[in-house]
Amino acid sequence: RFGNLTLSESLARVLGHILGDGGVHIIKNEGKYRAFYVNNEDILLDSFKEDINKIFGENRIYFRRRENHGDEIWLSSTIGFILYNLLEYPKFTEKRVPSIITGAKNQSIISSFLQALYDDEGFLYPKKHMVVISLANQNLLKDIRKLVLGLGINTNRILIHNSKNRTKMYYFSITGRDNITKFKEDIGFKHPIKMNKLNQLINNYRVR
Numbered sequence: 001r002f003g004n005l006t007l008s009e010s011l012a013r014v015l016g017h018i019l020g021d022g023g024v025h026i027i028k029n030e031g032k033y034r035a036f037y038v039n040n041e042d043i044l045l046d047s048f049k050e051d052i053n054k055i056f057g058e059n060r061i062y063f064r065r066r067e068n069h070g071d072e073i074w075l076s077s078t079i080g081f082i083l084y085n086l087l088e089y090p091k092f093t094e095k096r097v098p099s100i101i102t103g104a105k106n107q108s109i110i111s112s113f114l115q116a117l118y119d120d121e122g123f124l125y126p127k128k129h130m131v132v133i134s135l136a137n138q139n140l141l142k143d144i145r146k147l148v149l150g151l152g153i154n155t156n157r158i159l160i161h162n163s164k165n166r167t168k169m170y171y172f173s174i175t176g177r178d179n180i181t182k183f184k185e186d187i188g189f190k191h192p193i194k195m196n197k198l199n200q201l202i203n204n205y206r207v208r
Contacts, residue, residue, distance in 0.1 A: 005082070007100055009112040010051035015087060016116025017048055019095050019140065021070070024084045033080035038070040041191055044119055045071055052079070097143035110147055111186050117144060119191045126201040131183055134161065134171035141170045148174070153182050177205045 005011065018024065022037035037048050049061055052075065062074040075083075084090075088098045101113050122133045135141045141158060148155055153174060161169045174183050181202060189195040 005055065005086075007104060007106075007109060008055070009108055010054045011086075012101065012104070012109045012113040013116040014048065014051050014055065014083070015098065015101065016113040017044075017120060018083055018087060019097070020117045020120030023095075024080050024087070024089060026084070026089075032077045033084045034077060035075040035080035035083045037073045039120070040070040041119075041193075043190055043192055045073060047190055048073060094137055095140050097140065097147065102143070102147070107151065107186070110151065114144065114147055114151075114187045115190065118187060119189055119194065122189070122194065124194060124197040124201055126197055126204055129175055129177075129180065129201060129204065131174040131180060131198070131201075132171050134169050136167045136169055138170045141172065145172050148183075148187075151182070151186050153186065154179050177202075180205075 017037050018035060021039050022035065025034040025036060026032070027034075037045070039045055039048075045063075049063075052059060052061060056079055059079065060076060062072075064072045064074075066072060086098060086100060088096070097113075101110065104110055104113075118131075118133060121135055122131065124131050133141070133144060135144075138158070145155055145158065154176070156173045156175060158170055158172045161171060163169070174180060180198075184198055184202060189198060
């Protein structure tokens with residue numbers, strides 16, 4: 001428990017999304033901690049809103065549709081401050097997996113947290129039989145890989161992708177029928193397009 005909060009699958013997913021396509025915008029001199037989440041997939045946005053309401057009760061959630069950059073959800077400063085502390089922002093200079101997740105004993109908590117991150121940052125290559133997650137933050141990626149390995153899913157090592165136009169990105173892949181099947185069972189996706197691709201990838205193994 002953290003104050004009146006219990007670590008639940010909903011809270012684990014919210015923390016995963018804040019580390020993925022979200023964040024906490026901090027204006028310290030005004031005492032503002034505005035947590036936000038950006039995505040263009042309605043299923044993920046709706047799931048995030050549902051989780052927030054489950055954890056904190058019915059709250060004012062600010063929602064903004066944007067044409068080119070993904071839609072935005074902004075939360076109250078009170079919720080932002082709680083998430084800021086749960087994610088141990090004061091302790092780290094960059095986003096990292098917080099100790100309430102690394103210390104969780106319940107596998108469903110870890111799975112929910114990882115699912116949120118893969119929904120935001122994961123992608124699939126069905127023809128290459130690969131599930132990949134990629135981040136600019138190498139240390140956060142190392143934290144995530146450790147959690148995936150802890151579920152008994154083997155991963156390949158972290159590699160670097162250098163692109164002329166983009167930030168240096170770090171990524172690791174999951175390959176092999178058994179690992180990918182276990183990934184689907186233990187992590188999977190809420191993102192419908194990614195889930196379809198994952199099913200397609202697994203079906204490709206069956207017809208080979």
